[in-house]
Amino acid sequence: MRVRLGIDDLENLAQGAAFLGAGGGGDPYIGMLLARHAIEEFGMPEIIEPEALADDEPVFTSAMFGAPTVLMEKAASGEDIDLAVNTLAAHTGKQPVAISPIEIGGMNSMIPIVAAARLGLPIVNSDGMGRAFPEIQMTTYNVYGVSATPAVIVDEHLQTVIVETADARRAESIMRSCAIEMGLSVIVSCYPLTGRQVKQYGVSGTLKIALGVGRALAEGRTQGRPVQAVQTFLHTTPYYNTCEVLFDGKIIDVRRETRRGFVIGHCHLMASDGSQDNCHIEFQNEHLIARLNGNTVAVVPDLITVVDHETGQTITTESLAYGQRVQVIGTSAAPIMRTPEALAVFGPRAFGIDEDFVSLAEIHKR
Amino acid sequence: MRIGIDVGGTNTDAVLMDGSLVLASHKTPTTTNISDGIINAVNSIISHSQLAAEKIQAVMVGTTHFTNAFVERKGLLKVAVIRLALPASRGLPPMIDWPEDIAAIIGDHHYLVKGGYEYDGRLISEFDEKATLAAAREMKANGIKAIAISCMFSPLNAEMEACARDIVLAHIPDAAITLSSSIGRLGLLERENAAIMNASLASLASKVVNSFRCALRELHIKAPFYISQNDGTLMTADFVEQHPVLTFASGPTNSMRGAAYLSGLKDTLVVDVGGTTTDIGMLCNGFPRESSVAVDIGGVRTNFRMPDVLALGLGGGSLVKDNGTVTVGPQSVGYQLTEKARVFGGDVLTASDIAVAAGYADIGDAKRLAGLDSRLVGLAVQAMYVLVNAGVDRMKTSAEPVPLVLVGGGAVLLRDAIPGVSKVIVPDDAGVANAIGACIAQVGGKVDKVLSYDTHGRNKVIERARQEARQMAIAAGARPDTVEIIDFEELPLQYMPGNSVRLKVRAAGQLMLP
Numbered sequence: 001m002r003v004r005l006g007i008d009d010l011e012n013l014a015q016g017a018a019f020l021g022a023g024g025g026g027d028p029y030i031g032m033l034l035a036r037h038a039i040e041e042f043g044m045p046e047i048i049e050p051e052a053l054a055d056d057e058p059v060f061t062s063a064m065f066g067a068p069t070v071l072m073e074k075a076a077s078g079e080d081i082d083l084a085v086n087t088l089a090a091h092t093g094k095q096p097v098a099i100s101p102i103e104i105g106g107m108n109s110m111i112p113i114v115a116a117a118r119l120g121l122p123i124v125n126s127d128g129m130g131r132a133f134p135e136i137q138m139t140t141y142n143v144y145g146v147s148a149t150p151a152v153i154v155d156e157h158l159q160t161v162i163v164e165t166a167d168a169r170r171a172e173s174i175m176r177s178c179a180i181e182m183g184l185s186v187i188v189s190c191y192p193l194t195g196r197q198v199k200q201y202g203v204s205g206t207l208k209i210a211l212g213v214g215r216a217l218a219e220g221r222t223q224g225r226p227v228q229a230v231q232t233f234l235h236t237t238p239y240y241n242t243c244e245v246l247f248d249g250k251i252i253d254v255r256r257e258t259r260r261g262f263v264i265g266h267c268h269l270m271a272s273d274g275s276q277d278n279c280h281i282e283f284q285n286e287h288l289i290a291r292l293n294g295n296t297v298a299v300v301p302d303l304i305t306v307v308d309h310e311t312g313q314t315i316t317t318e319s320l321a322y323g324q325r326v327q328v329i330g331t332s333a334a335p336i337m338r339t340p341e342a343l344a345v346f347g348p349r350a351f352g353i354d355e356d357f358v359s360l361a362e363i364h365k366r
Numbered sequence: 367m368r369i370g371i372d373v374g375g376t377n378t379d380a381v382l383m384d385g386s387l388v389l390a391s392h393k394t395p396t397t398t399n400i401s402d403g404i405i406n407a408v409n410s411i412i413s414h415s416q417l418a419a420e421k422i423q424a425v426m427v428g429t430t431h432f433t434n435a436f437v438e439r440k441g442l443l444k445v446a447v448i449r450l451a452l453p454a455s456r457g458l459p460p461m462i463d464w465p466e467d468i469a470a471i472i473g474d475h476h477y478l479v480k481g482g483y484e485y486d487g488r489l490i491s492e493f494d495e496k497a498t499l500a501a502a503r504e505m506k507a508n509g510i511k512a513i514a515i516s517c518m519f520s521p522l523n524a525e526m527e528a529c530a531r532d533i534v535l536a537h538i539p540d541a542a543i544t545l546s547s548s549i550g551r552l553g554l555l556e557r558e559n560a561a562i563m564n565a566s567l568a569s570l571a572s573k574v575v576n577s578f579r580c581a582l583r584e585l586h587i588k589a590p591f592y593i594s595q596n597d598g599t600l601m602t603a604d605f606v607e608q609h610p611v612l613t614f615a616s617g618p619t620n621s622m623r624g625a626a627y628l629s630g631l632k633d634t635l636v637v638d639v640g641g642t643t644t645d646i647g648m649l650c651n652g653f654p655r656e657s658s659v660a661v662d663i664g665g666v667r668t669n670f671r672m673p674d675v676l677a678l679g680l681g682g683g684s685l686v687k688d689n690g691t692v693t694v695g696p697q698s699v700g701y702q703l704t705e706k707a708r709v710f711g712g713d714v715l716t717a718s719d720i721a722v723a724a725g726y727a728d729i730g731d732a733k734r735l736a737g738l739d740s741r742l743v744g745l746a747v748q749a750m751y752v753l754v755n756a757g758v759d760r761m762k763t764s765a766e767p768v769p770l771v772l773v774g775g776g777a778v779l780l781r782d783a784i785p786g787v788s789k790v791i792v793p794d795d796a797g798v799a800n801a802i803g804a805c806i807a808q809v810g811g812k813v814d815k816v817l818s819y820d821t822h823g824r825n826k827v828i829e830r831a832r833q834e835a836r837q838m839a840i841a842a843g844a845r846p847d848t849v850e851i852i853d854f855e856e857l858p859l860q861y862m863p864g865n866s867v868r869l870k871v872r873a874a875g876q877l878m879l880p
Contacts, residue, residue, distance in 0.1 A: 030555070034457045069816070069868065070485045072553045073519055077456035114457070156454035156490065183484040250759070323760045 004044040005113065005211075010035055012214030017109035018314040019213050019230065020206070022303040024286035025106015025132030026068040027316060030075050035110045038078065038117040045116035048098060050126045050204050053195030059124060060085050060096040060192055062115035063108045065136075065153070065175065066185040068318065071107065074185040080154040081115045084189035087152045087160050092192055100124040100198060102139060102191060104206040105132025105286075106316075111187070123207065128191065130203035130334045131303050134285040136175060137168035138346040140336055141191045144201040151175060151190030155182040163190075203334045209237050217312050226312025227327055234331060242332035242361045246290055246297045247279040248272055248309070251324045267306070267320050269328070279328060281306070283317045288351050290328055298330035299348050301337045302360050305329045332360045367421045368879075369411070369587075370805020371404055372620060372798070373429040379801040380407035382415055386627075390414045391798045400431070400574065401581040408585050423879045425582060425591035426600060428620040428804035431574055432567055432610040437664040441570040443512040443542075444473040445562050446505045448498065448534070450481030450517035450526050451554070454490055460516075460558055465665035472566055475510055477501035481526050482518030485816055485866075490518055498530050502537040512565040513543045516558035520547035522815055542568035542608075549611060551814045552868070556669035563666060564611035571610035575603050592807070592877070596672055598623045598653050599810035599874050602843070614663060615672045620803030622647045622654050622673065625771040627806050628793035634769045635758060635787065638799070639776030642698040644678040646757045651852045653874070678757050680750060682776035683707070684717040692745035694720070694753070708734050717779055720746045727778035750779060758784055773799045810852070810874035811838020818866050828856070828869065835873035844875030 005013070014028035021028075039045075053059065062081055064071065089095050099119065101112040104127040116123040128139035136148055148168035153161040153175060161178050165171040171190065179186050193202075212233050220229025227245065234243040253268040264284055271277040280291045287304035290297050298304050306315045309325035336342065338359060344350070347357045367389075372379045373396060381391040392410040397403040404427075412419065435441050447460040460476045461469055479501065480494035505513065513534055517527045524547035531543050544564040550557030575593075582591060592600040596615040606613065622636040632652040638645040648655045654673030661672045679696020683703040687693050694717050699706040706712035708719045709730025715738075721727040723735045723743045762768060767788040772780060773796040784790065795802065813835045817827050832851055839849045853872040 030458070033462050033555075037457060037459070037462060067485075069552070073485070074451075074454050074490075074554070075458050077454060079456070158453070183488075183490070323762055325756075325760065 004046050005039070006044065007036060007039060009211055010039075010110075012218055013109060013211045014214065015217050015313070016210035016212065016214030017104060017106055018316070019217070019305050019307070020130070020210050020303065021105030021132040021314065021316070022286040022305055023283055023314075023317040024134065025103065025108060026071060028107050028110055030071060031064070031107040031110030034076060034078075035113045035117070038114040042117040042120070045113060046122040047125050047207060048122040050124055050195075050199045050202060053098065053124070053198055055194065055196035057097045057195040058092070058094040058192065059098045059100050059195060059198050060088055060189050061100050061102040061128070062112045063102050063188050064111050064185065065188045066179050070184040074156070074183065076111065076114070076185075076187050077156055078114065078118060079158060080156060080187040081111065082118050083158050083160065084152045084154045084187045085115060085119060087154070087162070088150065088189045088192055091150055091152070091162055094192070096121060098122045098124050100193060100202065101127040101207060103127060103129045103132055104203075104210050105129065108132070109207070109210055124198055124202070125207045126198055126202035126204045127206045128202060130206055130337055131301070132286055133346055136172040136190065138350070139168070139191065140201050140203055140342065141193065141197065142168040143339075143342045143345050146191055146193065146197050146201060148190050150192065151188060153178050153182065154187045201336070203336060205238065209240060212237070221311060227307060227329065230312065239334040240303075240331050242330075242359075242364065244330050244360065244364060245327050246304075246330045247277070247292060247328040249277075249279060249326070251320060251322055251326060254320045254322060265317060265320070269326070272325065281328065282353070284351060285317065287317065289348065289353055289355070290330065296355060296358065297363055298360055299353070299355060299357055300351060301333040301342070301346050301357070303331040303333060305331065330360050367417065367423055368805050369408060369422055369425045370801040370803070371407065371425065371427045372800035372804055373400060373404065373427065373431060374617065374800065375430055375434055378403035378407045379798045380404070380411050381798050381801040381805055382411045382417070383802070383805050388795050388802065391795060391801065393798065399577060401577040401584070404578065404581040405584055408581070408587075412585070419586040420588070422587050422589045424589050424877065425587060426594060426804040426807055427578055427591060428594045428616050428800060429574070429613060430617045432570065433614045433617070433663070435570055436563060436567065436614075439468055439471060439664070441573075442468075442471050442566040443569055444471070444475070444510055445512045445514055445565040446475035446477065446501070446510045447558070447562060448477045448479055448501055448513065448515045448530055449558065450479050450493065450515070450530060452478050452480040452482075452491060452494070454482060454518055455554065458555060461562065463555070463667060464559070468664065468666065472562060475505065475508065479530070483520070483523050483526070485519060485522075486818070487519075487522055493526050493529055495533065498533045499537070502534045505534070506538050511538065511541050512568045513541055514546065514558065514561035514565040515543060516546035516554065516561055518554060519552075520545070521551050521557070524548070544608070549609065550669055552816070553669045556667050559666050560611055560668040563663070563668065564609060567610040571607045574610075575607045578603065594620055594804045594807040597656070597810065597872070598803070598807055600807045600843075600877060617800065618645050618647060618675045619654050619673045620800045620807070621645070621773065622649055622803065623652070623806065624799030624801070624803030625773045625793070625796070626652060627802055628795060628799065629769075629771040629791045631769055631771065631791070634771050635761060636771050636773065637754070637758070637780070639772070639774040639779055640681045641683045641703055641775065642679070642681045644680045644754065644757070644776070646676045646678065646761045647673055648761050653852050653872075674761070676757050676761050678753050680717065680753050680779075682716065682718045682779065686715045686717060686720055686746050688742055692742060692749055694746055694749045717746070717750060717776070720750070721779045726781045729778070751782065751784070754780060755784055759786055762786060772796070808874040809839055809842040809844040809877050810872060811835045811840075811842060812873075813838070813869065813871045816866055816868050831869045831871045832873070835871040839873040839875050843878055845878045846875070849873050849875035
């Protein structure tokens with residue numbers, strides 16, 4: 001079935017995308033404003049299912065790339081979003097029939113909507129992360145052998161860089177250098193896909209799931225049960241269906257340290273039921289691992305989201321602060337993200353955590 | 367000798383202070399023309415203390431007038447916006463997220479011009495003088511006098527905004543121009559919003575500041591006067607005429623600072639219990655902790671300096687209901703407390719009645735509560751503490767117990783111990799804490815920049831930022847020997863090259879008195 005997004009859906013999608021961002025992906029607020037502006041000018045894009053794509057039809061991605069602190073000062077202009085896709089089309093000699101999100105969590109749920117609206121293309125109900133991740137190689141496409149390049153980077157002057165590398169990790173490092181030179185807020189179109197690759201390797205259904213999470217939150221709030229509403233909704237989905245409240249409590253400490261060139265954060269929580277239970281979350285851009293009384297209760301790539309106890313609103317890692325009353329929610333990642341090949345790219349060890357991945361479902365069976 | 371005045375929506379309070387002594391205070395209703403209320407309040411304290419007007423060295427005013435005007439959309443001007451950022455930022459034109467009613471008042475005279483900086487200070491584009499000139503001409507033709515100028519990364523470098531201002535002023539000499547760099551911090555849209563809000567208040571600002579001047583002239587006070595801003599520091603009257611928006615949250619700030627002053631504590635929780643709400647804030651080093659999230663005022667998102675205050679729907683006039691569970695608030699009889707509450711002869715059960723029944727307070731006529739179910743009283747007290755305890759816990763910055771200063775007319779509601787609080791202090795003069803807060807306000811300076819440690823090293827860069835904040839405080843009128851760094855924050859930036867950090871430093875000192 002073909003569906004069009006409404007302006008009112010954007011707010012819900014932003015809220016849902018923030019939840020699936022697992023603490024990262026950046027504040028979707030600016031992205032939402034960009035999408036609203038584009039939709040007002042160019043009309044609503046249509047959402048299509050991956051199955052609607054023919055195997056050989058080209059599908060391009062669109063995303064913002066840079067540092068969240070810079071994005072809030074310098075956002076995309078619109079032409080840069082078009083140009084990234086159009087340059088990739090010229091370079092590959094292929095015209096995309098649809099735009100796909102590469103990262104459903106956070107800000108990058110919105111940029112593909114801008115691209116689709118502006119280019120008059122449909123947007124695919126699928127993405128390459130099923131959540132948010134900090135680096136370009138951390139996609140299911142890369143895991144299953146799709147090349148991250150040719151990739152196009154565009155800045156606000158509409159200067160373009162085309163990157164071709166041997167592997168996705170090197171694409172990340174070269175693109176990061178370009179982004180720094182170009183002002184740390186750029187638009188990229190990478191991982192040129194085919195319909196077959198979207199169907200086989202994409203995390204399918206995520207755009208509508210993000211929208212569903214946002215709607216559930218909004219409806220749940222009117223009954224004072226936002227988190228339960230999200231759980232009820234996610235239980236009906238094909239693979240976010242293990243969704244548990246891992247902890248209910250108060251943040252008693254947030255510390256940050258620099259490790260391996262990244263800022264690693266630690267968030268300590270104390271139970272609100274008066275018990276001595278404590279929870280510790282380690283985060284980079286996203287939450288990586290949650291431990292209850294020292295025992296792992298959820299670990300990347302399963303999603304760990306911290307939400308406000310009252311409103312269910314996602315609290316991103318940069319906004320965590322002492323005293324917040326929160327719930328820590330664990331949500332299972334798609335099976336396609338939990339295979340040995342996938343865990344090698346974005347499992348615990350890819351983030352320097354010396355533990356094997358154990359899925360939420362297994363942990364909760366014990 | 368100093369006078370502190372708080373011009374609130376309901377009351378105008380004045381206090382006379384000599385050094386740290388409160389010599390006299392007076393509360394009087396706020397008048398529509400502002401001056402009369404000020405004259406009444408100040409006359410009362412002057413005559414009470416038999417003081418000659420010449421003895422007064424400075425007057426400090428706190429006011430919520432501009433906040434109320436913006437929220438109620440009263441007295442606002444049409445504003446033209448110049449944004450220096452092209453080719454960046456076209457996707458988000460100015461005022462994209464403003465509510466329609468206020469956007470219609472402000473208008474859509476937006477000029478996107480080439481210019482702006484990158485995060486590291488490089489140019490995005492050369493400043494486009496011609497386009498700025500053309501914009502100025504058009505504004506002149508349209509008769510627009512209030513102008514907001516924003517520029518990408520202007521908190522790092524305000525030069526381009528200043529160039530644009532000079533060009534506009536050359537064309538419209540009487541223009542009221544707001545530079546975004548003088549008001550907000552990083553976050554282009556929010557900073558620009560604050561600049562536009564500020565520009566829209568330009569004519570009201572002259573009017574209000576002028577009525578302050580008139581009142582003082584009529585009182586024969588020749589001393590300079592200052593107006594307190596959101597972060598508890600002072601601005602000169604001339605500066606406020608240019609930056610009215612910086613008073614937006616001065617109300618709660620003054621009350622918190624006044625409470626701290628009366629108690630002699632610098633690091634403490636402050637709980638201000640009014641008729642309808644309870645404001646809870648945290649003082650760190652004598653100043654309110656700032657909010658880290660975007661603050662929405664009258665439906666417009668901003669990010670300028672605001673104290674982090676948690677407002678609870680609990681006050682002396684809060685309604686007490688028993689529908690199976692006993693609840694207190696958020697509905698309140700408000701200013702009608704002295705007619706509607708049971709102890710005052712009314713028929714509404716309020717939090718004040720509960721305080722009397724529980725023996726916490728002795729107000730009104732306790733006999734009117736005869737027959738009140740003692741179980742209900744117990745549960746209502748419990749409900750109030752559940753609210754306050756959770757609020758206190760939420761606002762604390764660490765798990766350690768901290769003192770709590772209780773002010774406001776509803777302070778009698780609370781007597782029992784609050785978890786996580788080492789002691790509860792209820793100072794004298796708590797009713798005029800706002801005016802005292804204004805009276806003791808300091809002058810400050812602030813640096814908020816993204817800097818790199820690569821070239822000069824961490825220590826040197828930090829020391830330079832601290833120096834800059836100190837210099838800004840001194841330039842604003844602080845006595846150099848009293849200037850202290852009151853806040854320092856270092857945020858490492860993800861993905862940024864060269865050990866980049868965002869440094870926030872605030873310095874403040876006592877006002878240099880003549």
